[in-house]
Amino acid sequence: MTSEREEPIWLTATEQYAWRQYMDGNGRLMSILNRSLQDKHGLSLAEYRILVMLNEAQDGSLRMSDLADGVLSSRSRLTHQIRRMEDDGLVVRSSCPVDGRGVLATITEKGRGRLAEAAPTHVDDVRRNLIDLLDADELDVLGKVFARVGAALADR
Helix, strand or coil: CCCCCCCCCCCCHHHHHHHHHHHHHHHHHHHHHHHHHHHHHCCCHHHHHHHHHHHHCHHHEEEHHHHHHHCCCCHHHHHHHHHHHHHCCCEEEEECCCCCCCEEEEECHHHHHHHHHHHHHHHHHHHHHCHHHCCHHHHHHHHHHHHHHHHHHHCC
């Protein structure tokens, strides 16, 4: 890290190339995945991620705070997202039975159905636009790189 008075350590040409390629590729990939889900299933990528997390959770429910952490969203933003999804009948909110203070989000049968319809599209898009472009060694490196980045950033 640099202080306000120190000169930053500028990226080398190789570092800058890697960074820009990541930014451009990630942006394009997320845009394609989001647009496909929107066009074919009326779901955003964010809504899809929420439905996946709820579907994989025990009893289909998660505390809103845990869900926000899992989808890397602010609690305020997630609250608005869940409200819209609740209006669409995809999820319901309720008080946490353990302490009564927390709020649970629970996937509904309609939400499970929408997820089941959208999942093949999403998996096909991920495969076509990422997985099938890489060989086994590149996939291994990609997984290791972002596991390391995720672990390092989880504490920040």
